[in-house]
Amino acid sequence: MKIIIEKNYEDLSKQAAEIVKQAIQEKLNLVLGLATGSTPIGLYQKLIQMHKQNVLDFSKIITFNLDEYLGLPANHSQSYHYYMKENFFDNINIDSKNIHIPNGETKDVKVFCRDYEQDIQNVGGIDLQILGIGSDGHIGFNEPGTPFNSRTHLAKLAQSTIKDNSRFFEKEEDVPKFAITMGVQTIFEAKKILLLASGENKAISIAKALEGPITSQITASILQKHQDTIVILDEKAASKLKRKY
Ligand code: PGA
Numbered sequence: 540m541k542i543i544i545e546k547n548y549e550d551l552s553k554q555a556a557e558i559v560k561q562a563i564q565e566k567l568n569l570v571l572g573l574a575t576g577s578t579p580i581g582l583y584q585k586l587i588q589m590h591k592q593n594v595l596d597f598s599k600i601i602t603f604n605l606d607e608y609l610g611l612p613a614n615h616s617q618s619y620h621y622y623m624k625e626n627f628f629d630n631i632n633i634d635s636k637n638i639h640i641p642n643g644e645t646k647d648v649k650v651f652c653r654d655y656e657q658d659i660q661n662v663g664g665i666d667l668q669i670l671g672i673g674s675d676g677h678i679g680f681n682e683p684g685t686p687f688n689s690r691t692h693l694a695k696l697a698q699s700t701i702k703d704n705s706r707f708f709e710k711e712e713d714v715p716k717f718a719i720t721m722g723v724q725t726i727f728e729a730k731k732i733l734l735l736a737s738g739e740n741k742a743i744s745i746a747k748a749l750e751g752p753i754t755s756q757i758t759a760s761i762l763q764k765h766q767d768t769i770v771i772l773d774e775k776a777a778s779k780l781k782r783k784y
Contacts, residue, residue, distance in 0.1 A: 571600050573604045685722070
């Protein structure tokens, strides 16, 4: 694992965008795994800027999002379909047929999850996966206790995640209780992983994930074993690490 500590969120986003840019320039039909939440917003903004300056062409990239809330229609303002459209896809030249996001309204979750895995396999696997981390150490919606060998599945959100995500909803009761998420194994199979974390409220989960025991109680800790993971932190998210990087 390579750990990069940047001064602040702006620098973290810049550094992350450089890595994604390089990957796309090396492989125009890159298979890019994408995350939602507050953390990657700055990265998406930088990539959009690069596109507007004609530095980056997204016309051939293929994307797979990590997760989606169960039961939210794509046009719901808090769905991850909506988030991706607003924060990234509507502002770049991606081909809509290359976009994959779990369908929160699927009638058959099991079949959907199996097909999602198959779709990833059919394009040769994920080349670069962007990740955030939950305050409980989750990646995707792989909450504490999710087995490392899990694949795309229906996940029950931990109470702490519901609380964390309630800031996006009117009230806590409105946060969906379930989501479809790539599994830990699905994520682990990505050839390269870029984990981003910003702010003090991530410091404990980052310290546990990077320096603690590898345990399914902190699903991000499996990344210690991944062959090509880059972690970019700002100083606040890095503040509880024991080692100096
Ligand atoms: P955040 O979420 O980027 O909104 O903090 C990260 C996550 O829960 O994985």
